Amino acid sequence: MTAATPVAASSAADPLPETGTGPNRRKALAALAIRLGALLTFAFIMLYFALTARGFLSAYNAFNVVEQSAILGVLAFGTAVVIVGGGAEVQTGGIDLSIAANAGLCAAVFATLSTAGFNPTVVLLATLGTGLAVGALNAFAVVGLGILPLLATLAVMNVAAGLELTLTENTVVSAASPVLAFLQTGRFLGVSTLAWTLILFSALMILVVHHTAVGPRLYAVGGHPEAARAAGLDVGAYVAGTYLFSGFCAAFASVLLVSRLSASTPGTGELLLSVLAAALLGTVFSRRFVPTMGGTLLSTLFIGFLANGFQLLGVSSYWVAGVQGALILLVVAVTSFARPQEH
Amino acid sequence: MTALAIDMTGISKAFGPVKALEGADLKVAYGTIHGLVGANGAGKSTIIKVLAGILTPDAGTILIDGRRVAKPTPASVEALGVHFIHQERLLVPTATVAEAVFLNHEIRFGPFLDGRAMARRAEALIERYFDLRLPAGTLVRDLTTAQQKIVQITRALARKAGVLVLDEPTAALVRREVDSLFRVLRRLRDDGIAVVFISHYMQEILDLCDEVTVMRNGTDVGRVDPKEAGIDAIVGMMIDSGVGEMYPRRHHAVGAPVLEVQGLTLKGAFCDVSLTVHAGEVVGLTGLLGSGVKELIECLFGLDRADGGSIRIDGVEVRLDAPNRAVGAGVGMVPEDRRAHGVAIGLSVRENASLASLARYSRNGFVARGRENAAVDGLIRDLSIKTPHRDALVRNLSGGNQQKVALAKWLGCQSRVYVLDEPTVAVDVGAKVEIYALLNRLAAEGAAILFLSSDLLELTGFCDRVLVVYRGGLNGAFDAAAVDGDTLLAAASGTRSETRGIPE
Structure with a gap:
């Protein structure tokens, strides 16, 4: 019962139909309800923590959360860009499951080379190179070989995790470097370097993705590759670029990670759940149900405050993982319900 | 402005032994609506693909706006002001109207997008040509089919199109929307734009076009005024055997x-x-x-x-x-959406044609392949289904031939x-x-x-x-x-x- 049957009728002077026909309007209202609902839930949870968790509202705690969220935020931006460029369909769209494992590998490279006494510039370049190489592998698997991102990056995730274990033999590799010292103790206007990193990185992402031509093109590539191609865009290059960017984010986050712990530690890959939760949760803040940079920042902070609130309330951190998993399910279910069926 | 908008002469293009185009001409003047008709396989889409720079011709010359284009590429043709409105709605569903109109040609202020200028310009163009107030922030997926078509055309207008090529633009539209589309195309013509209109609907060609190029077997067999020639004459030119x-x-x-x-x-x-x-x-x-x-x-x-x-x-x-x-x-049925219900496109012509009547070719529960093959070959001949052989996949046939396979399925059943x-x-x-x-x-x-x-x-x-x-x-x-x-x-x-x- 899809297509238009009609011989259709009426006077030729009629203008074309206006927007906002019945089902569309209902759909738009549902979408609005979901967005408002998400914001209200966010506010409600914050309010709950503010009333019950001692010290939750203090400036110290707030900055602490922002600092803690820096690593998560950088990784979530990487993932969000991949989802934008690959399309927000959960099963077939863009996703980078390897980003956390990649960050772990990069952290291991950074810590190992620093300990071995290499020049900080060399160490940074090697770390960056590692992240980009893993990103390039993803890009090759997805764009070159045409493997579904979900599977391709799952495989690459294991490659990266395996390499990290080979490098560190599953131990903590402590590291010291002038870069780390700057990140650990640097402050400007009373705000720590880590917090500044998140603020500036977010501002840069919002500027580039939402205020330059890169943004609409990237959304077009993810939203309807054929249309993007017809508009003269090199779809493959854009998609490959998103995986390279997420590789860059992994490398960047790994430096922040090592600075926070003064070491590379096993288990970085476990960040994946939080990263996915932050990137996917970000989609509910957009009327198109695609990730936006502002939405990603908001949901990153939300995830950060959630973990922090549970901690202050003395709830076991194991619960946080469960809550994040449930959030992912909820967001995916709600947004795929609200997203109109295309094609 | 005496130059023709499009002046293609002697275009030939062969795919292996198959000559898709043989010395075909297409000449379109500014300020006219030019119909392009022909049966499937007559070379319509091939000549359009040559014009679009998607296919390189083996021979022939192409002049756009009086300028010789030696090797057309999609980019060079667009730069000369020739725009194509594809049959599929190639628009990003999650883009806004303004984003869709300006994708890859955004209006910028320094390195940054000038969203306000794009919105204003998109709304102004749509209002001017379509008498429609369409907020530029509306998402493409919330638009009707007709409005999406409008956005596609506006996209070409925003780039100052001199020639607009529309491939079956009315296929998914209802009558009233078709009428509005025609009004816009006439207005564009009056603004001096050359419109090339490809359609299977003869009535539309008759209503709309100032001139028609009829293609048959890879060449143009006539350039006529449809109102003078009439539908029967045009159809007669299109069909080989001269089906009266x-x-x-x-x-x-x-x-x-x-x-x-x-x-x-x-x-x-x-x-x-x-x-x-x-x-x-x-x-x-x-x-x-x-x-x-x-x-x-x-x-x-x-x-x-x-x-x-x-x-x-x-x-x-x-x-x-x-x-x-x-x-x-x-009851034998042929549903509308033949690719979804009428035929199994992943199966062969033989399998589709005998699907509904397998029992008749079976003996003791086994299919007698010889009888089945003979019956299917008979159907292919009777219906003149154009397929290389009976085991070709239906997916690879043209729409008309798929429909014939859908009908053939029931012929065996009486x-x-x-x-x-x-x-x-x-x-x-x-x-x-x-x-x-x-x-x-x-x-x-x-x-x-x-x-x-x-x-x-x-x-x-x-x-x-x-x-x-x-x-x-x-x-x-x-x-x-x-x-x-x-x-x-x-x-x-x-x-x-x-x-x-x-x-x-």
Whole structure:
């Protein structure tokens, strides 16, 4: 019962139909309800923590959360860009499951080379190179070989995790470097370097993705590759670029990670759940149900405050993982319900 | 401005041994609407792809706006102001109208997007050409099909198109939207833009075009004024064998009632519909979207279960509450969406053609391959299905030939009743004539044919009687030979209610 049957009728002077026909309007209202609902839930949870968790509202705690969220935020931006460029369909769209494992590998490279006494510039370049190489592998698997991102990056995730274990033999590799010292103790206007990193990185992402031509093109590539191609865009290059960017984010986050712990530690890959939760949760803040940079920042902070609130309330951190998993399910279910069926 | 907008001369293009184009010309002047017609395989799409820079011609010269284009590429052709409105709606569903209009050609302020300028310009263009206030922030996915088409055209206008090429732009539009589109195209023509219009609908060509290039077998066989030449002459030029008529006549007598529907009702769709189709008779059925005509036909397919009423075939009451029961009762059906329901595109011609009648070729439960092959080859010959061999995948056939395979499926079964839903939509003229001839053959063998269509010419030209559904009920039964399209349209839109000609 899809297509238009009609011989259709009426006077030729009629203008074309206006927007906002019945089902569309209902759909738009549902979408609005979901967005408002998400914001209200966010506010409600914050309010709950503010009333019950001692010290939750203090400036110290707030900055602490922002600092803690820096690593998560950088990784979530990487993932969000991949989802934008690959399309927000959960099963077939863009996703980078390897980003956390990649960050772990990069952290291991950074810590190992620093300990071995290499020049900080060399160490940074090697770390960056590692992240980009893993990103390039993803890009090759997805764009070159045409493997579904979900599977391709799952495989690459294991490659990266395996390499990290080979490098560190599953131990903590402590590291010291002038870069780390700057990140650990640097402050400007009373705000720590880590917090500044998140603020500036977010501002840069919002500027580039939402205020330059890169943004609409990237959304077009993810939203309807054929249309993007017809508009003269090199779809493959854009998609490959998103995986390279997420590789860059992994490398960047790994430096922040090592600075926070003064070491590379096993288990970085476990960040994946939080990263996915932050990137996917970000989609509910957009009327198109695609990730936006502002939405990603908001949901990153939300995830950060959630973990922090549970901690202050003395709830076991194991619960946080469960809550994040449930959030992912909820967001995916709600947004795929609200997203109109295309094609 | 004396130069032609498009001046293609002697274009040839071969794919291996197949000559898709052989010395074809296409000449389009500024300020005209130029129709491009031809059966599938005549070279229409090949010459357009050459113009678009997608295919490189083997020979011939191309001048755009008087300038020689040695090697057209999609980018160089666009830079010369030639824009293509593809048949598929190539728009990003999650983009806003402004983003879709300016994708890859954004208006910028330094390195940054000037969103406000893009919104203003998109809205101004749409209002100027389409008399439509469409907020630039609306998402493409919330637009109607017609509005999406508007955005596609606006995209070309924003880039100062000199030539606009539209490939089957009306395929998914309803009549009123088609009329609006035509008004816009005329306005663009009056602004001096050259419009190239590709369509299978002869009536549209007649209504809209100032000039028509007719293609056949890879070359242009005529450039005529459609109003002077008339549809029959154009169709005659398109078809090889010179099939004189678009709608072949039937020469057999109409027999006893075969399909009798009494008081059929489906809640919320139609109520108390009674109709009769006799042996050897072709009855057209039409109605607007939402009139219930679609649901009626689906009830006869067994896709929907009626709430009340009765259906008799050859005087025997049947219950059509599932497609397999409909088939069992002797109903052969050709659904509208042939790729989804009519044929299995992943299977071969042979498998599709014999699917419904496998039992007849079977012995002791095994398929007798020799008999099946012979029968399928016979069908391919009879229907002139253009396929390399019987084991070719249906996916690779043209639309018209897929439709013929969908029909071939039922030929083996000798069904009593054929229910067809828009069997000639998006089928080229040559294949249409062949489908009509095939239906005539079925009718001559004594089958009753019920035919849902929105093509007024087809209804009046091909059917014996036309039934019009309006708001869930029959609003007229017309003798096809004595009715015109306007009357049918009036009945379908409820502005006229009468029964004329042969009563039930």
